Amino acid sequence: MLKKVLIMLTLGSILSSCATYKPSNVSDLCNILSEEDWYEAALESQEEWGTPIHVQLAIMHQESKFNRTIRPEMEWFLGFIPVGRPSDAYGYAQALESTWETYVKSTGNWNAKRDEFDDAIHFIGWYTYNTHKKLGVSKWDAKKQYLAYHEGWGGYKRGTYRGKAWLLKVSDKVKVRSLDYARQYKRCRAELDDSLRGWF
Template sequence: MIKKVLIILTITSLLSSCATYKPSNVNDLCSILSEEDWYESALDSQEEWGTPLHVQLAIMHQESKFNRTIRPDMEWFLGFIPIGRPSDAYGYAQALESTWETYIRSTGNWNAKRDEFDDAIHFIGWYTFQSHKKLGISKWDAKAQYLAYHEGWGGYKRGTYRSKSWLLRVSEKVKRRSLEYARQYKRCRPQLDDNIRGWF
């Protein structure tokens, strides 16, 4: 009996660690893209939507720290009664279910999943492209792109972020992260490109 319980606990632990696995250094773009073999997907999204990969990855870093199964924290009544989560955001991009469905209908990417990096980075590329198209935000402007990503296109247009000092501080962090990722990418791009060519 004890042996069975230990086996179940071991399997549960392994499944849990797989579910929450993320790159070992989420602050280093070179490490993220080489360790996870995500470079080609990030490049594909950049080429299709025009948003630099360092901007897309800075947004993803802020949203999930590259944790594929993350959700908003559970809210509690009286400290011990669960009353649900504040939203149904999920996955690498922390996309809402309704926005994800809009993305799927728009792109025809019917098998897309929020906990798959390829799909999540493509979603961020698509979203930032729409923000550029609808709101005129430069695809290189990580701060404004993040504000539109967080507040939605309607919220950004109404300027809802202006009364949220905490969000403005976060958007500055995303901007700084994007610039740092861009510097890192410049350093390791030749090696990343060589790795892709090595597959052919």
């Protein structure tokens, strides 16, 4: 009986640590995916939706820096009266509640949560897949994918990003980061694959 209790406590501790895992270096893809569950989820999303891991992670980095509970900053009137947040974006992917609901209905992933990495990475995969399907944007084009992610499919089609110099600069940063992540992935892919096989 004691042995069973100890096993359950150990499993609980492992699951808890996975749920609260946060990369120590968000600029290094190898560090980000050193948690086996995260690497497995990223691979599954890439396989299902066709968007490369480095593009998905570059978008997630820009949106949340891998902070699972982040929200847009509160806006204040006169510096001390809270007037609310500019949007209801939340979680790793900073997904809007309405867009998240569309994703859930589209995929049937009814238990998906915005503050769970595996669900958030699949959301980004789903979104970028649909950006490619609706707008013809390459799944490998991190810059354009991010612009569509930020502006929405309708906004991207209308070219709303063209009048936002700050957003174009941000999308350039996402592009550069995706290229950095791609190089890093080449360096550690074999090690990540080995660790995943060892996990099973």
